[in-house]
Amino acid sequence: MGDQRIKNIILEIISVVAPDAEITDVKADVRLRDQLDLDSMDFLDIVMELRKRYKIEIPKEEYPELATLDSCAAYLGPKLAAVPA
Amino acid sequence: MDYDVIIIGAGMSGLAAGIRLAYFGKRVCILEKHYAFGGLNSYYRLDGRDFDVGLHAVTNFVGPGVRGTPLPKLLRQLRMSRNDFDLQPQVFSEIRFPGVSLRFTNDLNDLIADVAEKFPAEADRFRKLCEHVRDFDDVVLLSDYQSTRETLKEFLHEPMLIEMLLCPIMYYGSAEEHDMDFLQFVIIFKSLYCEGFARPRDGVRKIIKALVKKFRSCGGELRMQTAVERLDVADDRVTSVAIGGGETLTCSTVLSSAGYVETMRFCEDGPTVPADEVGRVSFVETIAVLDKLPQQLGHEAAIVFFNDCETFTYAMPEVPVDLRSGVVCCPSNYEGHDDMPEGLLRMTWLANSGVWMADGEEAYRQRKIDYLSEFKTQARRYVADFDEHFVVSDMFTPRTIQRFTGRVNGAVYGSPRKRRDGRTHLKNLFLCGTDQGYLGIIGALLSGITIANMHVLAEE
Numbered sequence A: 001m002g003d004q005r006i007k008n009i010i011l012e013i014i015s016v017v018a019p020d021a022e023i024t025d026v027k028a029d030v031r032l033r034d035q036l037d038l039d040s041m042d043f044l045d046i047v048m049e050l051r052k053r054y055k056i057e058i059p060k061e062e063y064p065e066l067a068t069l070d071s072c073a074a075y076l077g078p079k080l081a082a083v084p085a
Numbered sequence B: 001m002d003y004d005v006i007i008i009g010a011g012m013s014g015l016a017a018g019i020r021l022a023y024f025g026k027r028v029c030i031l032e033k034h035y036a037f038g039g040l041n042s043y044y045r046l047d048g049r050d051f052d053v054g055l056h057a058v059t060n061f062v063g064p065g066v067r068g069t070p071l072p073k074l075l076r077q078l079r080m081s082r083n084d085f086d087l088q089p090q091v092f093s094e095i096r097f098p099g100v101s102l103r104f105t106n107d108l109n110d111l112i113a114d115v116a117e118k119f120p121a122e123a124d125r126f127r128k129l130c131e132h133v134r135d136f137d138d139v140v141l142l143s144d145y146q147s148t149r150e151t152l153k154e155f156l157h158e159p160m161l162i163e164m165l166l167c168p169i170m171y172y173g174s175a176e177e178h179d180m181d182f183l184q185f186v187i188i189f190k191s192l193y194c195e196g197f198a199r200p201r202d203g204v205r206k207i208i209k210a211l212v213k214k215f216r217s218c219g220g221e222l223r224m225q226t227a228v229e230r231l232d233v234a235d236d237r238v239t240s241v242a243i244g245g246g247e248t249l250t251c252s253t254v255l256s257s258a259g260y261v262e263t264m265r266f267c268e269d270g271p272t273v274p275a276d277e278v279g280r281v282s283f284v285e286t287i288a289v290l291d292k293l294p295q296q297l298g299h300e301a302a303i304v305f306f307n308d309c310e311t312f313t314y315a316m317p318e319v320p321v322d323l324r325s326g327v328v329c330c331p332s333n334y335e336g337h338d339d340m341p342e343g344l345l346r347m348t349w350l351a352n353s354g355v356w357m358a359d360g361e362e363a364y365r366q367r368k369i370d371y372l373s374e375f376k377t378q379a380r381r382y383v384a385d386f387d388e389h390f391v392v393s394d395m396f397t398p399r400t401i402q403r404f405t406g407r408v409n410g411a412v413y414g415s416p417r418k419r420r421d422g423r424t425h426l427k428n429l430f431l432c433g434t435d436q437g438y439l440g441i442i443g444a445l446l447s448g449i450t451i452a453n454m455h456v457l458a459e460e
């Protein structure tokens, strides 16, 4: 799955987890938490939505890999490779 | 049947926990012994009129742009929107003590200004207290008990101001008599004075129906008129849940919103609960229907908290009802509520549950009638003389509360000892709602969410 597609998936999930967050110009290299005011409850939800939708497991120690859109793409790429495009 | 999670109780906390779990694909069943949802904050119909069991105010109200407080947090977590709750803000509420009253709104600055006017010497100190409350860490799950009365004395010098601030806070969420844990004080101070009051135009049914619909649409199962009778235990775990008719259900985890004492009684091996952990605080609530809206009779406050002496006593009284203090709610005094077909007034007093429980049927009925006339007397003093506009009334007592929710002593706020991490002596049994410690409608919703997240969703 391409990087842009993964970023769109994350943004779509954020729009469900935090519908009042303004996601139109999120910077890919800045921490999501710093630009979107997501708290730890919301972060847990992003992980849970990924599990619900794509059956991928993310261990707690690896949550920091989801800090920015760029790091999400890099980290989730291999995990989502199995998911049909 | 085998479930991932069984939840005891379809009140606010059970429904919120259920939505979280069902949404994330858990097989969840909520068991509710009553035929109605909503628990302590349910609704009913009587002689063609809709009533709420308890609703005075939904606390923690903030406007659409505000983030990070309990209301927007829980809406996010439940994947619901502000429209689902139809919350209409109050205009103002009052705290009335002999010779002085304070007015508060959904903007803390109004209370700060009123304190400065009525208690000029306290203005700066009150502002410091507000800052202390704002900066206090109220999301910790474990903390040492800190006396609110002692803490407030460090900030404020005027004893009556302390009593006035405590009156609404204790009425809206203290399971403890006389004093309370400062952490609980902070949580409720924010929910009342920093955030504020609102109400759905159709009353609490709007919220409950939205929660039930959401739960079902996520695939959750709800079994009404199904009381849990026993939790079977082996190796420090619940192994099965016995409901009426000899049926048993199995599951990996049980969340109970029935209360700590009540839940321990279901457990085969339940520990004996010390007497001082059994809740005692209960209320009598009278609802009067009027043929005019109270605002047409000159009463404009949404809620009035009154106390007729300089000190405020929050405890189970010796007498059936403590008439010295109380709370009057006028539902039509919320924005957008002035087209209500009839006027409504609700008055709450502290009550002695033992007296109300012990009455025979006839004595019980008579006692209710006696207190209806006390209600009219007090309404004359704090609201308006509405005798000629009185249509009909209904009344709840500790006995009603115990009968419909199973809460021992009709203790609305449950045990004075809260278990904030939700844990019990069994590894797969957790408490949510009242005895976990987040109180009121918004508190109970947040409690269900927190416990579902902490002990089921984050555990995998």
Ligand SMILES: Cc1cc2nc3c(=O)[nH]c(=O)nc-3n(C[C@H](O)[C@H](O)[C@H](O)COP(=O)(O)OP(=O)(O)OC[C@H]3O[C@@H](n4cnc5c(N)ncnc54)[C@H](O)[C@@H]3O)c2cc1C
Pocket (backbone or CB within 6 Å): B008, B009, B010, B011, B012, B013, B014, B031, B032, B033, B034, B037, B038, B039, B040, B041, B053, B054, B055, B056, B057, B058, B059, B226, B227, B228, B229, B257, B258, B262, B283, B285, B396, B401, B404, B405, B406, B412, B432, B433, B434, B435, B439, B440, B441, B442, B444
């Ligand atoms: C008169 C009154 C007025 C109130 N006013 C307000 C207000 O204006 N604003 C506010 O925020 N809060 C108010 N409250 C408080 C608020 O209603 C409660 O704090 C909140 O509803 C508690 O929710 P809960 O989920 O913890 O418990 P509950 O609502 O008690 O839910 C527990 C559920 O478990 C069920 N149950 C118990 N035993 C069993 C069993 N063995 N098997 C199956 N089911 C069982 C009960 O029937 C109940 O439905 C009021 C309460 C009362 C009584």
